[in-house]
Amino acid sequence: MEKAKLDEVVTVLRNQIKDQYIAGQKLPSERNLATELKASRGTIRAALQRLQQENFIDIVPNSGAFVRFPVQKMTMGNVDSFPKNSGPELQEVGSFIHLAREQGREVSIRYLEPSKITPAGVEIGKKMNIKPDEEVLKRYRIQVVDRIPYRILTTYLLGSLTKELEGQEDHKIPLFDWLRDYKGLHASEVTESLNCRMPNEQECSLLNISRTNPVVEMDRWIWGINGKDEKVLFEYSKIIANSSLHDFTYTYSIHRKNVG
Numbered sequence: 001m002e003k004a005k006l007d008e009v010v011t012v013l014r015n016q017i018k019d020q021y022i023a024g025q026k027l028p029s030e031r032n033l034a035t036e037l038k039a040s041r042g043t044i045r046a047a048l049q050r051l052q053q054e055n056f057i058d059i060v061p062n063s064g065a066f067v068r069f070p071v072q073k074m075t076m077g078n079v080d081s082f083p084k085n086s087g088p089e090l091q092e093v094g095s096f097i098h099l100a101r102e103q104g105r106e107v108s109i110r111y112l113e114p115s116k117i118t119p120a121g122v123e124i125g126k127k128m129n130i131k132p133d134e135e136v137l138k139r140y141r142i143q144v145v146d147r148i149p150y151r152i153l154t155t156y157l158l159g160s161l162t163k164e165l166e167g168q169e170d171h172k173i174p175l176f177d178w179l180r181d182y183k184g185l186h187a188s189e190v191t192e193s194l195n196c197r198m199p200n201e202q203e204c205s206l207l208n209i210s211r212t213n214p215v216v217e218m219d220r221w222i223w224g225i226n227g228k229d230e231k232v233l234f235e236y237s238k239i240i241a242n243s244s245l246h247d248f249t250y251t252y253s254i255h256r257k258n259v260g
Helices: 003-020 030-037 041-053 096-102 121-128 159-165 175-183 201-207
Strands: 057-060 064-067 107-119 135-145 148-158 186-197 215-225 231-242
Touching: 003 030, 003 041, 030 041, 041 057, 041 064, 096 107, 096 135, 107 159, 121 148, 121 215, 121 231, 135 159, 148 159, 148 201, 159 175, 175 186, 201 231
Parallel strands: none
Antiparallel strands: 057 064, 107 135, 135 148, 148 231, 186 215, 215 231
């Protein structure tokens, strides 16, 4: 193995990691890197091992090489710029997609299956406090920003309100606006529950991350007020977010009676 070629490959990969990749992202396979950089697989393997020693990547057996996370990640106070979220996102910016586009980012939504009307089932029925045979509109998709998958979303909407949206993946009107204008329902309240955990195999594949990259799992319930001033739970969503791309910052009031 020529030392000059090895040094060249290490330099190229190091620069690519700094400029083109994010923490947790998987590098191309040894075979693809060998073709791209016109080097032997032995040279590529040695280069990756050196980059691991330099703390640029992690090599996971039977999985590949992944960009290493910074040693420390901490956010205090409000976060001003994308890709970090200053939340609650629905209250302050309307949506994740709206915030991204305001920052001039290229945003796309990739549906993993067509949106469809389906019985809620036992699990979702409990989440939405409806009967298992009551219909919901299911949307299963990925939000992609600048060609990087950020979040997996599975959303369930009351079928009685949203049947017209079945199969409309290219729906142009924001959901809350559509519900207000066509159904007389005004989104009014959100509850979110966050849990940090390790991803499963499918989530790793969809988000292009390693099994050692944590994700943030969010359960979100959204209520609205209808024309009869009744409170209606119309949406439940499960959001799986790449933790390296998200900070969640919440502002809330402290009740006076709790201040001692």
